[in-house]
Amino acid sequence: MSIDKRRGVALLAAGVLLPLPVLTGCGSDGDSGATAAVQDLATAPRAQVRQGGALRWALDAPPSTFNAFQADADAGTERIAGAVLPALFTLDPRGRPRRNADYLRSAEVVRRQPRQVVVYELDPDAVWSDGRPIGTADFAAQWKALRGTDNAYWTARNAGYDRIAKIEPEGKRQVKVTFAKPYADWRALFTPLYPRSVMGDPDAFNDAAREGLPVGAGPFAMRRPPTGDHRSVTLVRNPRWWGRPARLDRLVFRAVPRDQRAAALAAGDLDLAGVDPAAAGVVRRAGRPLSDGERSAAALRAWVGRYGPPAARADYQRELAERGTLRRLTVRTALEPAYTQLALNGASGPLADDRVRRAVARAIDRGALAEAALAPHGLPARPLGSHLLMTAQQGYQDNSDAVGVRDAQAAQALLAEAGWRPVGPSGHRRNGTLQAHSDGRGGEAGARGGASPTLMRKGRPLSLRFVLPSGPGSAQLRATGEGIARMLDGIGVRTEITTVADDSYFRDYIASGDFDLALYSWPATAFPATDARPVFAKPQAAADGSLVVEQNYSRVGTDQIDQLFDQAVAELDADAGRTLVTRADARIWAAAGSIPLYQRPELVAVRKDVVNAGAFGFATPRYQDIGFRTPGTLRR
Numbered sequence: 001m002s003i004d005k006r007r008g009v010a011l012l013a014a015g016v017l018l019p020l021p022v023l024t025g026c027g028s029d030g031d032s033g034a035t036a037a038v039q040d041l042a043t044a045p046r047a048q049v050r051q052g053g054a055l056r057w058a059l060d061a062p063p064s065t066f067n068a069f070q071a072d073a074d075a076g077t078e079r080i081a082g083a084v085l086p087a088l089f090t091l092d093p094r095g096r097p098r099r100n101a102d103y104l105r106s107a108e109v110v111r112r113q114p115r116q117v118v119v120y121e122l123d124p125d126a127v128w129s130d131g132r133p134i135g136t137a138d139f140a141a142q143w144k145a146l147r148g149t150d151n152a153y154w155t156a157r158n159a160g161y162d163r164i165a166k167i168e169p170e171g172k173r174q175v176k177v178t179f180a181k182p183y184a185d186w187r188a189l190f191t192p193l194y195p196r197s198v199m200g201d202p203d204a205f206n207d208a209a210r211e212g213l214p215v216g217a218g219p220f221a222m223r224r225p226p227t228g229d230h231r232s233v234t235l236v237r238n239p240r241w242w243g244r245p246a247r248l249d250r251l252v253f254r255a256v257p258r259d260q261r262a263a264a265l266a267a268g269d270l271d272l273a274g275v276d277p278a279a280a281g282v283v284r285r286a287g288r289p290l291s292d293g294e295r296s297a298a299a300l301r302a303w304v305g306r307y308g309p310p311a312a313r314a315d316y317q318r319e320l321a322e323r324g325t326l327r328r329l330t331v332r333t334a335l336e337p338a339y340t341q342l343a344l345n346g347a348s349g350p351l352a353d354d355r356v357r358r359a360v361a362r363a364i365d366r367g368a369l370a371e372a373a374l375a376p377h378g379l380p381a382r383p384l385g386s387h388l389l390m391t392a393q394q395g396y397q398d399n400s401d402a403v404g405v406r407d408a409q410a411a412q413a414l415l416a417e418a419g420w421r422p423v424g425p426s427g428h429r430r431n432g433t434l435q436a437h438s439d440g441r442g443g444e445a446g447a448r449g450g451a452s453p454t455l456m457r458k459g460r461p462l463s464l465r466f467v468l469p470s471g472p473g474s475a476q477l478r479a480t481g482e483g484i485a486r487m488l489d490g491i492g493v494r495t496e497i498t499t500v501a502d503d504s505y506f507r508d509y510i511a512s513g514d515f516d517l518a519l520y521s522w523p524a525t526a527f528p529a530t531d532a533r534p535v536f537a538k539p540q541a542a543a544d545g546s547l548v549v550e551q552n553y554s555r556v557g558t559d560q561i562d563q564l565f566d567q568a569v570a571e572l573d574a575d576a577g578r579t580l581v582t583r584a585d586a587r588i589w590a591a592a593g594s595i596p597l598y599q600r601p602e603l604v605a606v607r608k609d610v611v612n613a614g615a616f617g618f619a620t621p622r623y624q625d626i627g628f629r630t631p632g633t634l635r636r
């Protein structure tokens with residue numbers, strides 16, 4: 001598998017559960033220059049960061065592995081790896097890879113013909129925590145483990161390692177990498193970089209790295225968790241770190257499910273946590289002045305707390321304590337480097353016809369959906385126009401016109417061309433129950449006070465099964481789905497909405513193709529030519545007759561899209577590569593298997609005195625600079 005699968009699966013799980021900001025203006029090249037909320041941190045120079053302390057940071061679940069190249073690695077794995085292992089290139093707020101000067105003096109393509117050659121010059125002080133210098137042996141071990149030729153390594157490997165021909169030393173503290181085939185995304189390689197003790201042995205790669213990382217080379221090092229504590233991972237300062245030392249004594253990653261984070265924050269058990277909109281609202285309300293009605297209710301609770309029965313007094317004291325804790329928090333808000341999309345399953349049924357898919361795409365008011373999802377958080381409420389680049393990224397371009405602008409009449413014409421004719425009543429179904437929508441919402445149908453007549457072909461109605469998650473953190477996703485259903489009613493397309501449990505949504509429905517329409521999220525990437533190809537690759541028939549879809553769960557693809565990705569990943573000229581990515585995106589839009597709706601809001605509840613952490617957006621955290629503000633320093 002050529003994409004780093006752990007990222008996609010982790011985002012899908014987070015998307016099932018599905019962040020006032022400082023807005024940074026950064027119109028991308030080729031873009032209209034619209035403002036995007038790329039990051040929201042309380043920044044402070046190191047001199048204003050207190051020495052010491054422990055920061056408690058929420059994870060969705062305990063990491064099942066600390067090897068970021070295994071299939072079950074998740075966001076927690078990546079977060080911890082970023083603090084304890086070398087990252088040769090980090091990302092800036094606009095998703096651009098930047099050389100990490102803590103590890104590299106230089107890294108550049110020194111030759112393109114007859115083969116691409118990259119030379120890395122390492123910092124002379126860069127050592128593993130066991131004292132061994134970081135060097136060629138570590139690069140070579142990682143290449144051999146991830147290139148896909150040794151089945152003893154259980155890996156969801158990144159593409160690119162299979163393009164390397166050889167790795168050898170080049171002078172003192174230099175590593176020379178020669179490629180067999182050109183690779184534009186070479187900066188994606190060797191981040192994180194593992195020691196050869198992990199990568200050089202299949203047993204260590206497959207099993208030992210699940211338990212911990214005794215050897216690292218970051219500002220922090222892993223401390224073995226206490227016996228029986230499987231829900232938290234504690235990092236401490238690495239005594240062999242050669243860079244500027246971490247300001248925190250400890251960084252504690254604690255597994256707290258998202259639906260329990262508001263309570264954990266109120267109890268003072270967390271200092272930083274990604275939250276859903278409901279929990280963000282709890283934090284925001286705790287920090288604002290009380291309204292007249294809230295004052296009256298508070299006065300009544302105060303009376304009960306003083307004169308009421310013991311249980312009521314205890315509840316009141318707990319409420320006061322929780323409100324006081326929540327007042328010490330703020331919500332940091334940015335556009336997450338991930339997007340929510342509508343997937344149209346083109347494997348069979350009405351959506352196998354590209355005219356029906358394009359009709360669905362042209363019936364949807366993506367602007368209204370983006371407004372509903374983003375405006376409540378003060379974020380720029382515009383729909384996303386690309387499958388491959390987010391609004392802040394260099395080269396972003398809105399290519400949605402490749403499928404056509406929103407136009408209900410054009411959508412109905414496409415359906416008529418495909419043989420679907422209007423007859424009968426309107427409505428859509430929820431879990432098998434027909435529900436009509438004529439409440440004035442949902443675009444043009446609502447404006448007429450009702451949905452269009454049902455479309456029929458060969459005696460069968462045009463009805464699509466719309467699968468959505470049912471969990472408490474999925475309210476925004478379900479609201480988006482309801483909006484889409486109303487919009488489709490407007491052109492006579494009926495939807496049968498089925499809500500299913502979060503833990504089976506991806507496994508039993510999305511991955512298996514048991515849906516017509518579905519909503520889920522994909523992570524954005526700094527390297528779309530590499531990472532996005534399997535998401536949009538044309539499905540291929542296997543020898544046993546099954547369909548190999550990689551991560552293309554809409555099962556819609558073309559040879560031309562595949563060819564454009566292949567050309568982009570081999571194009572070493574950056575401008576030419578971006579042009580190829582743009583062309584690939586336009587063809588993906590035209591195929592209409594995936595309709596991007598909006599970038600997700602990144603909502604992070606964080607203590608007000610925490611600095612250099614919050615809603616990072618694309619940016620890689622600089623862990624050694626995270627900490628608590630020195631008392632008395634100016635606050636932003």
